[in-house]
Amino acid sequence: MRTWTLPLYWRVCLINGTVFLAGTLALLLLPVSVSRRTVVSEALVLTLGLAVMLVTNALLLRASLAPIDRVVRQMATVDLLEPGQRLPTGTRGPGARLVASFNAMLDRLEAERSGSDARALAAEEEERHRIARELHDEVGQQLTVVLLGLKQVQRRAPAELVEELELVRESARAGLDDVRRVARELRPGVLDDLGLHSALAALATGFSAHGGATVRRSIAPGLPALPPATELVVYRVAQEALTNAARHARATRVELTLQRLGDRVVLGVADDGRGLVADAAGAGLRGMRERARSVGGLLEIDSAPGQGTRVRLSVPVDPS
Incomplete structure (x- = not known):
């Protein structure tokens, strides 16, 4: 009443x-x-x-x-x-x-x-998937055909043109590798096929191999399985944190950890860079916060000039 x-x-x-x-x-x-x-x-x-x-x-x-x-x-x-x-x-x-x-x-x-963020992130991931599929199926296939055609031409070409054709083949092969790398970054197939542990390991290895900082990873064994949406959020936050460490913080060493604390799984990314700068505190960090909130996670960022940046994401084991 x-x-x-x-x-x-x-x-x-x-x-x-x-x-x-x-x-x-x-x-x-x-x-x-x-x-x-x-x-x-x-x-x-x-x-x-x-x-x-x-x-x-x-x-x-x-x-x-x-x-x-x-x-x-x-x-x-x-x-x-x-x-x-x-x-x-x-x-x-x-x-x-x-x-x-x-x-x-x-x-x-x-x-x-939270609902609108979840819908927007789902639409963003779907668009990433579509672009990655088109890069792999369309651009990648066309570059593969170009490589095979150049190989056939190189066999029948005069000796004075073989070296130039080899340089063209190398350029096409490098372009194909870049297309495949971008497609993997847009939609990590290893995450769907092998799970979060292997995806983070591949992310750290690829990050170090392409001119980024040296990444030391520590993933605790026996972690519980997470829902696909939560695994994708953990992967995207790790990806964005590594990108910020190399592109904005100019770090040389990064430590990536994944462990369980109580009823939550915690991702940590710490670098030795120059700390968070103004051009990095924009859409990237806001996107990480929105992703964390969409799965009930909590994102914490600790940074000081000249003392590096520490990103900590904790997500619930049970999404309910």
Whole structure:
């Protein structure tokens, strides 16, 4: 059953009216009066009465209006990428109802954002899959045909052209390798075929082989199986962290760890680079946070100038 309560506007009017009524009754009932020429004692009584009225009015209004200031301050600092920021409800009254409504609004916004982020990330992964498939099936196949054709031409070409044709073949072969590497980065087939452990190992090896920092990996044995969506988030966060370490932090050594702590699996990526810089703290880090939230994970980033960057992602073993 819903209880009826006065709106905040009428509560303020009622509080002020009560204070003024109390002051009027005090003037009527108490043996005090004011002369035509106000003396010091009368001025003291009036001043004391006014102070009592102001203090009483302030104390009565504080319980109703103070929560509004807390809501205003929270609205100025709340970040939907950092879930769980709620105000204490406190006592009853319109202020408490306002705080409760504000917390309920944050619940709805976080739920809606989480759902929209999950749909956007699913669409992004689908688009990555499509582009990777087209690169592999279309561009990769065409480059393979070019390589085979150049090999046939090279066999029948004059001796003075063999060396030039070999250089062209090497360029085509390098292009084919780049296409395959990009396709693997867009859609890691090893993640679907062999699982997260092998995918992270291949990621670290490929990262070191293509001019990145030296990666030392430590993956604990016996880790529980994670849902495919969670494994993909762990892989993408590791991929983005390694990219930031080489591209932005200019790191030379990176340590990649994966272990279980309680009911969560924790991914750690720590580098010895120059720390997080402004050009790296944009869409990449926001994307990592959104991915983590889409599977109920928590992303923590610790960085200081000249002291490297540490990325820590913890995801629940049980998605429920």
